[in-house]
Amino acid sequence: MTCQDAQRLLGGYVDGELDLLKQLEMEQHLAECAACGRAREALEVLGAAVRSEGMYHRAPAGLEQRVRQTLRKAEPRRERVSRRWIGIAASVTVVAVAGWSVWALLMRSPAEERLSAEVVSSHVRSLMPGHLTDMLSSDQHTVKPWFSGKLDFSPAVTDFSPQGFALVGGRLDYVDGRPVAALVYRRRQHLINLFTWPAPGPAGQAIEAETRHGYHLIRWRKAGMAYWLISDLNEKELRELAGLLQ
Amino acid sequence: MHVLGERKSEQFERIFVPHLDAAYNLARWLTQNEHDAQDVVQEAYLRAYRFFDAFRGGDGRAWLLAIVRNTAYTWLERNRGREVITVFEEEVHGPDPAAADPETLALRSSDAQQLRQALEGVQAEFREALVLREMEGLSYKEIAEIAKVPVGTVMSRLARGRKRLEQLLLGTASKGAER
Numbered sequence: 379m380t381c382q383d384a385q386r387l388l389g390g391y392v393d394g395e396l397d398l399l400k401q402l403e404m405e406q407h408l409a410e411c412a413a414c415g416r417a418r419e420a421l422e423v424l425g426a427a428v429r430s431e432g433m434y435h436r437a438p439a440g441l442e443q444r445v446r447q448t449l450r451k452a453e454p455r456r457e458r459v460s461r462r463w464i465g466i467a468a469s470v471t472v473v474a475v476a477g478w479s480v481w482a483l484l485m486r487s488p489a490e491e492r493l494s495a496e497v498v499s500s501h502v503r504s505l506m507p508g509h510l511t512d513m514l515s516s517d518q519h520t521v522k523p524w525f526s527g528k529l530d531f532s533p534a535v536t537d538f539s540p541q542g543f544a545l546v547g548g549r550l551d552y553v554d555g556r557p558v559a560a561l562v563y564r565r566r567q568h569l570i571n572l573f574t575w576p577a578p579g580p581a582g583q584a585i586e587a588e589t590r591h592g593y594h595l596i597r598w599r600k601a602g603m604a605y606w607l608i609s610d611l612n613e614k615e616l617r618e619l620a621g622l623l624q
Numbered sequence: 625m626h627v628l629g630e631r632k633s634e635q636f637e638r639i640f641v642p643h644l645d646a647a648y649n650l651a652r653w654l655t656q657n658e659h660d661a662q663d664v665v666q667e668a669y670l671r672a673y674r675f676f677d678a679f680r681g682g683d684g685r686a687w688l689l690a691i692v693r694n695t696a697y698t699w700l701e702r703n704r705g706r707e708v709i710t711v712f713e714e715e716v717h718g719p720d721p722a723a724a725d726p727e728t729l730a731l732r733s734s735d736a737q738q739l740r741q742a743l744e745g746v747q748a749e750f751r752e753a754l755v756l757r758e759m760e761g762l763s764y765k766e767i768a769e770i771a772k773v774p775v776g777t778v779m780s781r782l783a784r785g786r787k788r789l790e791q792l793l794l795g796t797a798s799k800g801a802e803r
Contacts, residue, residue: 389783393757395764419726424786424793427733428758433740437648441662445644445669446637452673453633540769585674601698618678622772624671624694 379407384414392421493554498590500551501571501608504560510569511547511562521548525559531603533559533574536623543570543619553606563619570609570619577604585620587613596620636676640669643685646760647692653755654696656744660703668695686762690770693752700748725794732793742792750785757782 384407390396391404408415427433504510513524522535528550537545546562551573558575577599585598594616596607605623609616630638647668651661672679672691679687733739743751749771756767768775 386783389786390764390779393764393782395779413724416726417724420724420729420790421786423726423729423733424789425758427729427739428743428754428789430733430736430739432736433743434645434759435649435652435661437644437665438658438662441648441665442641442644444662445641445666448666448670449633449637449673452670453631536772601702614677617675618680621675621678621691624675624691 379403381407381411381414384408384411385417388414388418388421392418392425494588494590494595496553497573497595497606497608498593500553500560500573501593504549504551504562504571505569510549512549514547516545516547518545521545521561524548525550529557529559531559531576533561533603535561538563538619538622541618541622543622565609565611565615565619568609568611570607570611570616572623573606573608574603576602578602587617589613600624632676633673636673639679639684640672640688643688646685647688649759650689650692650752650755651696653743653751654693654748655700660699664692664696664699667699668692671695683766685760686766686770689756689760689762693770729790729793738793742789745792746785746788750781750788753778753781754785754789 384404387396387400387404391401396404408418513521515521515524516537516539518535518537522532525535525548526532535545535548539545543563543565546564546569549560549562551558551560553573553575556575558573561572561574563570563572579599579602585596587594587596589595593608593610594613596613596616598605598620607616607620607623644665647665648661651664651668652658655661655664668688668691672688675691733742743754746754752771753767756762756770757764762770764775764778767778771778773781
């Protein structure tokens with residue numbers, strides 16, 4: 379092992395992240411090379427310094443209380459209703475849940491209903507042969523620039539293969555009377571469409587989920603953009619992808 | 625792991641409130657401000673709660689820290705706009721082993737204020753990697769998942785962050801370009 383190699387791998391060595399072979403080679407080199415030995419010492423001094431007690435910021439007094447209060451306020455009504463009825467027949471819980479669903483449906487405007495329906499149609503159309511992607515690539519650095527010049531906005535594109543959601547490609551689509559970006563992901567054999575377009579409006583709104591014709595939809599707004607996820611993938615895993623996209 | 629009769633919020637709190645210090649520490653080092661860090665932590669916990677169904681068990685701290693990190697960067701974009709960041713410029717000749725000076729480093733880093741200022745002087749992504757690696761003891765793979773970059777990038781950020789920290793402590797920091 380040369381000094382150049384050793385310098386490159388020193389951080390990995392000190393962090394215990396080298397494979398056994400490299401680790402042994404490094405130990406041998408360090409035993410023979412004083413300069414690299416000192417470089418290793420320097421790294422260890424830095425590490426110990428960053429890890430020192432005074433560098434760690436513990437939560438200030440009162441923060442825990444405030445966080446708990448924020449969570450209590452965020453607890454959905456449905457949860458509190460269910461809790462009161464725990465121990466009573468399951469049918470009552472079903473009625474409570476169904477009631478909440480009806481409430482949720484009644485709260486939706488006709489415009490929202492139409493938008494949901496459109497997203498489902500776009501999704502279903504895209505599943506037909508040859509209609510899924512205009513740009514087939516799992517490389518986010520290829521897909522993102524492809525959109526520029528075709529859309530008046532630049533969608534964020536990330537491949538989540540390490541987390542089990544592989545980027546399949548991108549496509550132009552048309553929703554709510556405007557061109558939108560569609561990013562296609564795959565989870566096992568399930569295809570997922572992420573539609574996104576500029577939608578100025580208040581940020582920090584709740585993430586909403588619904589099921590329509592057997593498809594799960596999750597939508598939210600963030601930084602002036604609207605996002606719609608749709609798939610036949612189960613809601614739990616789809617929420618996972620939604621979480622990654624935040 | 626589900627405790628019978630436990631409310632969802634109770635379960636969530638049981639799993640995630642123990643990581644409050646870790647959440648605050650990361651937020652504090654990213655926003656560099658106590659008040660802002662608290663805002664970020666509250667927002668992050670709220671988002672974590674909304675996505676609680678997506679949590680599959682396993683390391684709650686890493687899952688939460690990923691959310692804290694994203695919340696902090698979103699928050700910084702929203703509230704600080706384009707920050708002027710001093711970019712570390714690679715030395716022309718690459719790292720020089722002969723220049724390593726552990727004794728002086730140990731001396732300088734024993735000054736708590738100087739040490740804190742030095743870490744604050746490190747670029748955000750590098751600083752983040754150092755915090756997650758050194759203070760939280762996370763593996764390269766875990767840091768890669770939190771930061772959503774490949775492991776190679778994590779290694780590179782750590783190396784550059786450490787180099788920058790060393791330079792700031794020794795006072796040998798080269799003039800960086802503003803961007």
